[in-house]
Amino acid sequence: MSTSETFSFRIADRLAGVDSSPVRDLLEVVSKEGVISFAGGVPDPDYFEVEDVRAAYAWVFENQPQRALQYASSEGEPELREQAARRISRDLPTTADQIQVTTGSQEGLFVVAQALVNPGDTILVERPTYLAAVQAFDLNGAHMVGVPTDEHGVLPDELERLIGEHHPKFVYLIPSFQNPAGICMSMERRRAVADVLLRTGTALVEDDPYGELAYAGDPMPPIASLPGMSAQTILLNSVSKIIAPGVRVGWMRSEGPIQFTLTVAKQAIGLQSPVPDQLAVARYLETADVEAHLQRVRPVYAERARAMHAELERVLPAGAQITRPDGGMFLWVRLGHGIDTTRLLQIAVEEGVAFVPGTSFYAHDPDESTMRLSFVTHGPDVIREGVDRLRRAIGRYLSERD
Amino acid sequence: MSTSETFSFRIADRLAGVDSSPVRDLLEVVSKEGVISFAGGVPDPDYFEVEDVRAAYAWVFENQPQRALQYASSEGEPELREQAARRISRDLPTTADQIQVTTGSQEGLFVVAQALVNPGDTILVERPTYLAAVQAFDLNGAHMVGVPTDEHGVLPDELERLIGEHHPKFVYLIPSFQNPAGICMSMERRRAVADVLLRTGTALVEDDPYGELAYAGDPMPPIASLPGMSAQTILLNSVSKIIAPGVRVGWMRSEGPIQFTLTVAKQAIGLQSPVPDQLAVARYLETADVEAHLQRVRPVYAERARAMHAELERVLPAGAQITRPDGGMFLWVRLGHGIDTTRLLQIAVEEGVAFVPGTSFYAHDPDESTMRLSFVTHGPDVIREGVDRLRRAIGRYLSERD
Numbered sequence A, B: 001m002s003t004s005e006t007f008s009f010r011i012a013d014r015l016a017g018v019d020s021s022p023v024r025d026l027l028e029v030v031s032k033e034g035v036i037s038f039a040g041g042v043p044d045p046d047y048f049e050v051e052d053v054r055a056a057y058a059w060v061f062e063n064q065p066q067r068a069l070q071y072a073s074s075e076g077e078p079e080l081r082e083q084a085a086r087r088i089s090r091d092l093p094t095t096a097d098q099i100q101v102t103t104g105s106q107e108g109l110f111v112v113a114q115a116l117v118n119p120g121d122t123i124l125v126e127r128p129t130y131l132a133a134v135q136a137f138d139l140n141g142a143h144m145v146g147v148p149t150d151e152h153g154v155l156p157d158e159l160e161r162l163i164g165e166h167h168p169k170f171v172y173l174i175p176s177f178q179n180p181a182g183i184c185m186s187m188e189r190r191r192a193v194a195d196v197l198l199r200t201g202t203a204l205v206e207d208d209p210y211g212e213l214a215y216a217g218d219p220m221p222p223i224a225s226l227p228g229m230s231a232q233t234i235l236l237n238s239v240s241k242i243i244a245p246g247v248r249v250g251w252m253r254s255e256g257p258i259q260f261t262l263t264v265a266k267q268a269i270g271l272q273s274p275v276p277d278q279l280a281v282a283r284y285l286e287t288a289d290v291e292a293h294l295q296r297v298r299p300v301y302a303e304r305a306r307a308m309h310a311e312l313e314r315v316l317p318a319g320a321q322i323t324r325p326d327g328g329m330f331l332w333v334r335l336g337h338g339i340d341t342t343r344l345l346q347i348a349v350e351e352g353v354a355f356v357p358g359t360s361f362y363a364h365d366p367d368e369s370t371m372r373l374s375f376v377t378h379g380p381d382v383i384r385e386g387v388d389r390l391r392r393a394i395g396r397y398l399s400e401r402d
Helices: A022-032 A050-063 A065-069 A078-088 A104-116 A131-139 A156-166 A187-200 A258-270 A275-287 A290-315 A341-351 A380-401 B022-032 B050-063 B065-069 B078-088 B104-116 B131-139 B156-166 B187-200 B258-270 B275-287 B290-315 B341-351 B380-401
Strands: A099-102 A122-127 A143-150 A170-173 A204-207 A233-238 A250-253 A330-334 A370-374 B099-102 B122-127 B143-150 B170-173 B204-207 B233-238 B250-253 B330-334 B370-374
Touching: A050 A065, A050 A275, A050 B050, A050 B065, A065 A275, A065 B050, A078 A099, A078 A233, A078 A250, A078 A275, A099 A104, A099 A258, A104 A131, A104 A204, A104 A233, A104 A250, A104 A258, A104 B258, A122 A131, A122 A156, A131 A143, A131 B258, A143 A156, A156 A187, A258 B104, A258 B131, A258 B258, A275 B275, A290 A330, A290 A380, A341 A370, A341 A380, B050 B065, B050 B275, B065 B275, B078 B099, B078 B233, B078 B250, B078 B275, B099 B104, B099 B258, B104 B131, B104 B204, B104 B233, B104 B250, B104 B258, B122 B131, B122 B156, B131 B143, B143 B156, B156 B187, B290 B330, B290 B380, B341 B370, B341 B380
Parallel strands: A122 A143, A122 A170, A170 A204, A204 A233, B122 B143, B122 B170, B170 B204, B204 B233
Antiparallel strands: A099 A250, A233 A250, A330 A370, B099 B250, B233 B250, B330 B370
């Protein structure tokens, strides 16, 4: 017997205990409080190509309104799959029918996990790795093991050793300007990693949202494009970083029977992606100058990355390690000194600045003195002010502790 | 050791065996072959309010372009949650913060399953029930048990007996113009079902996409609005049937701690729904005359329902049972005579007509002589031609069998 006042849903074990997340609560208030947030990977909206996107949506509703409003296929709209294939084909020959559209990359990660992960399966991930991927894999019952990394990405020897030890369902990598560390895997390292994966017959899930945000030199080809790798890789892309995140348009490339499995999973999870956004993004990719947009954004973000790095070097305690990204959106700090960044965040928010504590980015054995900072949202002046607030927060943290 | 030619992904057990679906293959070709399809629940695009929707999207990109393109919250855009709450409040007082936006109802069903279902949990469903819900629950490890129904919906005594026997995690019902059977639960039956759920303390997942497509009389209030039920119900709605399905905008209403669990699941599955569609739908619901649209559509679909029912009565073998829906999109046929509609479909497609065989809509022990037909896509003349083709297909089936 139960009354409406006392009813409690019996939630699934996979989500037990998620009701308390102090970090989530803190980060939820930052936008309302005049806090300078380096927490989200939030692009500067002043650099969205508003006119081009508006024109793309207008074209869709002018030319194909009924189609935009009707049910469509789970695989995705043909024009969008065509544009996605065309972009990937710059590095790896790809046909439209090898593309599965997703409602952003996050859905793609969840689709992959549904399609591949049995409860208890091991997945190898970078150490640290993207927290929302960890969450998607975790909810599907995966056991994650972190592969040690250096400034060029995962260590091939460690990768091979851990593959031998764990026989993982797949390896999940973000080779270009990794979230959270900002690291870009060198070509040599990509080849060495591909070699390990090929020799051991290990599947790769390659997440490449940031590849085109390369500030110095050309974007690196994905590991999927190295000889022999395409058939054993699921490659994920999205337009969040080359157009805008709000439209939630992503895709994944795969070959062979796995394509159908991915489509069935996608269908069960979300039937199909919204049609207006798919058609508008396809139109945009066909008619707008994506390269010109990227050339406009890259130097802006590069300047911000430099500014944040320089400021952090100036104010952080001696011994702190700071990555120096040549692309992407994130910079990774290891403060050391026994500082717990989850506790630091509370003081930081009081001082008016926010970041993401590093612990969430570890599959296990987190380094509690790490933090992720995004440098793309604010201009150099705001970055300087935010880092100065961070300096004050660290000072308070250390003096309150002592 | 593996080469690219021989690599096979090891897919998850939950998706093992999905690679062969003859029905899916058949239904995929129907649109290309001049076949009259009664298979999908595909609204007639001639009745989309194209101008109003276009104006809503144009307004969004005119007034809030940067916001439409930026990251946003997992819960959904405030204006849309407000509009959703306003609509539900006609029957059940609801605030915007009780609304979780989803990318269509299918994502809502998957979110609910992630949040509530442990592998091996039992869910009670109507017999027959919506096949895509079965798929979403099944992929999350649920064991489904069908509750017998009559022309007023599930039988309360059977429901109570099966709750006692199985202690289900929740009961999943589509009370209004159910997919696939087209049945609308009477008020008396709704009260009796609520009484059972309250007495046994059983959670309800109430799916209500069709409620406003009531052709005779006012839409029925959801079971969630009956005394005591709101706190133990998750109520799902979408705009697929009141605006258009292509925009993939849905929402669910819940109360208490379960809301946060649903949001965390939604975040892991898809981060957030696309912003342009959310803002455009909110604008549409605020400014367009939804009731006028429904008054335009209802008599059109009512006429089609009558036409299909009359034609089927005329041509089907004696003893066939046909539901007579007063709303929604679907009509359900039990042919009897030992006819297997999965085999019939093959002949039907050759004759130029398609439907969905009924077996997919059963959790267990399917009645193989059943089929679902949608009456909303085509006008009465095409319906008559399609049913005549179905008559020929059944004739061929019976003569080939004899």
